[in-house]
Amino acid sequence: MAPDITTYQEWFAQYVAGYVQAGSDDQQYIDLKRDHTLRVFENAKQIVDSLQLDSMTMKITLLGALFHDVGRFEQFRLYKTYSDRESVNHGILGCRILKYEQVLGHEPVEIQRAVRSVVAMHNKFVLPSALPEHIRVATHIVRDSDKLDIFPVLVSNFTHDGSMNDVVNMGLEEGATLYTPEVLYNVLNGESVKYGDMQYVNDFKLLLSSWVFGLEYRASMRLLDERGLMVRLLDTLPALPEMEQVKQVVRDEIQRVLADGVS
Incomplete structure (x- = not known):
């Protein structure tokens, strides 16, 4: 049975609302990452349903999926780009935000650290070889879920009949x-x-x-x-x-x- 993480979903919605820029052209980029996150979360649930995971790994996975791009909003506010190469590592930034905001404060320390690890590593080129199994599995599911959603977003941009979007296509x-x-x-x-x-x-x-x-x-x-x-x-x-x-x-x-x- 999937864990109830409604409280965290509500926190995420409120957090993103703090970056709303009504009437600004930049709002589309906030919406882009918010909607992306929600779809990644749904992808992760589908992959989780296909596997036999213990309850702790399942919770770490779903929280990792929900928070994997939490650093993107501050990244865009500060740098007006989603290119880590031109700004900061959004995974590391997200990990720091979760810790600073004490988002996972009611969870056991093991889960807190595991979720932050997933967020920090979801965008690494190669994962460390000696990860604990529950972190390794959760991170791989989030990475797969992330890729599955990035495809339609980018393909839509590639086939658009106008000019390329530098924020999405990294210039x-x-x-x-x-x-x-x-x-x-x-x-x-x-x-x-x-x-x-x-x-x-x-x-x-x-x-x-x-x-x-x-x-x-x-x-x-x-x-x-x-x-x-x-x-x-x-x-x-x-x-x-x-x-x-x-x-x-x-x-x-x-x-x-x-x-x-x-x-």
Whole structure:
């Protein structure tokens, strides 16, 4: 049975309300991250339902999903960007906010520390190898849930008929057929792509494509496939022979995981 975290959902709503900028163009970016958080939370619940978790791990996971981007609001207020590279690490900032606000003060210390750890690590390129099992599982679920929601947000932006949005696309250079060869190489070889390696918008698309190699749970891949998210993303790649190779590699990985039958 899922834990009742209604009190924390109410806190989150009130916290975000403090950043409301009625009448300002910036309000859309606050709404963007608020709505994103709520969808990530729902994704996490679906993945949790597919697994057999103990009650503590389940609670840590759901709280981690709810608070994973709590640092984004202060990040945008201070820097007017969602690029960690150009401002601060939003995961670390979120961890500090939770501690400063004493949001989890009524929870056992183990849960407090675990949730803050999930928030601090959800955006790391690679997780530490020696994590306690409950933190490792919770963080992987949040990371998968986060990726599942970022897909439609970004694909919608990529296919928009107007100019690219620098807040969402991190100010990357546009160009219909431009991409970084090293980024392409990583994807074709089933490797992850680092944000710091990106120069062009097409690199961002390739990075997102590479996420199929990093999804931890079969339920995550199933949701990705059922929602047609990767198909929509791949359709935005330029019409180049090497991009056709990317499409095939990505499709093969999705089918391999879904056929494996392992959660």
